Amino acid sequence: MIKEVLNIFLLEDRPAEAELTKRAVFKFAPNAMFTMADSEESFLEKIHWGKYDIMLADYNLPAYNGLEALLYVKEHLPDLPFVFVTGMLNNEQKAADAILEGANGYVIKENMENLQPTVVRVLEESNQRREKARLAAEKTATRKLMLQKALGMLEQAADFPDREVILDSLRKAMEDDDQA
Template sequence: MINEPLRILIIEDLPTDAALIQRQVTKIIEHPEIRVVDGLVNFKVALKEFIPDVVLSDYKLVGFNGLDVLHIMKEREPNTIFIFVTGTLNDEELAARTILEGASGYLLKNNINELGERLEPIIANALQKNKVHQEKLQEERAKRDAMEEMLFYLNQIEVKTSGEKERIKELMTLLGKIKKQEKEDNR
């Protein structure tokens, strides 16, 4: 059971499948907030008022497909967990393509009653990866802030001798190089 409350967006055009998926989600997530949409326009509208932690999308939908949804989601919220829950990904190349395009996983609807137990490890693993990523981003932000603060204080120091002036200039150059290297490393 996943204990943290999650916002789940389900893109499914068959009401019976949507209801079954919702039931399976409530079995594995303690406090889910679930929205269900059935079309691309409704999906885009939902994103304006509901930022999901997890997107569960069918692949073959009326008038569009799951890759359309995935691309929109990755553009707007790139760290969102995106899982295909579909009956049409029997094609291994298509399944691999969804993963290469950024999906966290895909599951077949062939036994929807077991969906929860197949879905839980994918969501738990993706949540852990997101947590590690967020911690790394916070650490990098703290380093950048510390360097900015050091540069600010170095600029405020009143220099009395040419030796002090030279040493401060060296420190500022070193901090600039470190900052530049971190920017290059993050690309």
């Protein structure tokens, strides 16, 4: 059971199927909030309205498809987890293509009992990636601060052999960090 508010973007062109997906989500995330889109136009308009925890998308839409939406999300919102909820991924090749293009998972509409474990898994993986990125950024910031401190101390220190070599090495290390 997910107790916190879960902001979900749902791309589904059929109102009845959107309701079924929402009901399935409310069973394990009663505080879920949905932003709905039913076409490419409404998707492109609404996807930037807020910050979403996860995107659920049908694969086939009139004049658009979920794979195009996935590619858009991966280009513009690369940290947004994306799960297909569809009846049209029964073809193994389509499922493989979707995963290879960056979908975090898929659920077949006839097996909505798989929605909860899939969403929970995808959200946990997303949280782990964010935490790993946060720790890496923190480590980089600490390293940069230490380099700046050492550079400042050496610049203030009296001359000693190889002082300039050490200063050049520290400056180079800081430049490398800035470019990374």
